[in-house]
Amino acid sequence: MFKRFTSICIAIALTQTAHAFDLGAMVNAGKDLTTAATLSDSDTKKLASEASVHYDKDNSVAPVSNPYAKRLAKLTRGMKTENGLKLNIKVYLVQDINAFAMADGTVRVFSGLMDKMTDDEVRYVIGHEIGHVSLGHSKKALQTAYVTSAARKAGGATGNGLVALTDSALGDLTEKLVHAQFSQSQESDADQFALKLMKANRYDPKAAVTALRKLESMYGNDKSMFSSHPAPGDRATDLEKQI
Known part of the structure; x- marks a missing residue:
């Protein structure tokens, strides 16, 4: 159904483009794309919350x-x-190997990933996703996705700093949030965040390495396949040096 990068910390889990959206208006209109690009933390959490609520409706x-x-x-x-930030962690009964987090604290883990990984390996994946939120990567991804969607706004301005989106633009925004792609440095930073979380909570830090090795065995370590993203085997090697 899919095969592409996802927000999953490993940046290699191939994920399904989940179901189509038929959403109502989610935000009030603002004046322009410049405003849309400077979303406040409150705006960011509101958008993420609305997106996650509707995404939950389209997945089991x-x-x-x-x-x-x-x-x-x-x-x-x-x-x-x-x-x-209060975390809201749930499982999607979907066999894709995937997970994602949003700026409002939403964390979703797919059952397919849980089937492949131990408890500590799942903790590493979740820790990495939380890292993207805590380090501000998710907010930046939302800003980028929002500006793109705002280009197809429908309606005038009310002065509330948010652009009203058509249903299709809103669906596009949500898809971009769930399937956000992060830079190599962001992925590495989120790896570090997850490793620190593992150690602080006395989880087995070696699970970070074994999780990446599992993905390497499933999808390979071809750098060309992952473009600017570090291949899973390379990331596993980097983390292994710190354990």
């Missing part, structure tokens, strides 16, 4: 009684907040 979220949900709740027991 595991109920609390589901074995995947129970496992995730157990392994994330120590991951309730990050820098004051």
